[in-house]
Amino acid sequence: MSKVLALLVLFLAACRSVAAGSADGPHLLVLGVAQDGGHPQAGCEAACCADACEDPRLGHRVTCLALVDPERRRFWLVEATPDFPRQLRQVHELHPGFALAGIFITHAHIGHYAGLAHLGREVMGTPAVPVCARPRLARFLSSNGPWSQLVQLRNIELRELAANERVELAPGLAVTPFLVPHRDEFSETAGFRIDGPVRSALFVPDIDKWERWERDVRDAVRSVDLAFVDGTFFRDGELARDMREVPHPFVEETLRRFADAPAEERAKLVFLHLNHTNPLLDPNSTAARAVAAHGAHVARELDVFPLD
Numbered sequence: 001m002s003k004v005l006a007l008l009v010l011f012l013a014a015c016r017s018v019a020a021g022s023a024d025g026p027h028l029l030v031l032g033v034a035q036d037g038g039h040p041q042a043g044c045e046a047a048c049c050a051d052a053c054e055d056p057r058l059g060h061r062v063t064c065l066a067l068v069d070p071e072r073r074r075f076w077l078v079e080a081t082p083d084f085p086r087q088l089r090q091v092h093e094l095h096p097g098f099a100l101a102g103i104f105i106t107h108a109h110i111g112h113y114a115g116l117a118h119l120g121r122e123v124m125g126t127p128a129v130p131v132c133a134r135p136r137l138a139r140f141l142s143s144n145g146p147w148s149q150l151v152q153l154r155n156i157e158l159r160e161l162a163a164n165e166r167v168e169l170a171p172g173l174a175v176t177p178f179l180v181p182h183r184d185e186f187s188e189t190a191g192f193r194i195d196g197p198v199r200s201a202l203f204v205p206d207i208d209k210w211e212r213w214e215r216d217v218r219d220a221v222r223s224v225d226l227a228f229v230d231g232t233f234f235r236d237g238e239l240a241r242d243m244r245e246v247p248h249p250f251v252e253e254t255l256r257r258f259a260d261a262p263a264e265e266r267a268k269l270v271f272l273h274l275n276h277t278n279p280l281l282d283p284n285s286t287a288a289r290a291v292a293a294h295g296a297h298v299a300r301e302l303d304v305f306p307l308d
């Protein structure tokens, strides 16, 4: 390899260092990055979805992480999305024979829990997969069909999460739920802090606006090594309707909030939950370059974040 090429490879490796590392130890694996409707999105006739309809490789799965524990040959899913079948297969392709140890769910909007349907009698008929949810979400699932049938047939076993209470999954692996403001029609909305033996991550895919959260997002990001944050819309005006009906922090707003933060703090930001209209879905867009220029990141499927 020529010297120039070797340097280029090193440079590119450094650029992706946030996602570099081996998957031998406990790690987070990105299984999807799109908003609830996925990409392409039903009913969208615009170019953003036409291309992805024609070439499935340009499409994106709904936001989901796997928390993988190679030592004990098991994993947890964070969210059960409408893309659950392919996401489960993806984990098994990378980690054959690993057991699904449980599912953490943030809230009852379709992109986050509808995949539970595949655990039922019509499909997998799983034996008592632990589903960890806040109390209102747990009540919603146990008292509304078809989800209630999963509970009755013991395909899932609901485990109620108390806010800010750490759930120990294994030595050195824990998940701590916390509440965030969001459109809470059927459930409250949680975010998760995921702690590994060394590194930790925040997962906040859906939140109304940072200023409506009781916590300062800058403090929250400082307290972890990585922060998967709501990147639903890149900027105001992205939808042809009043965007106040579906409030999210625009990526531009988040970047402004972190504009004077130290580079290592901005480097912790990883945007996901991208709407089909979001130019960040295209890694070559001007928007994606703007995020990179701020030193922040956009989550991509199969990114791996070591926690050890």
Ligand SMILES: [Zn+2]
Pocket (backbone or CB within 6 Å): 035, 036, 109, 111, 112, 205, 206, 273
């Ligand atoms: Zn969502």
Ligand SMILES: [Zn+2]
Pocket (backbone or CB within 6 Å): 107, 109, 182, 206
């Ligand atoms: Zn939502």
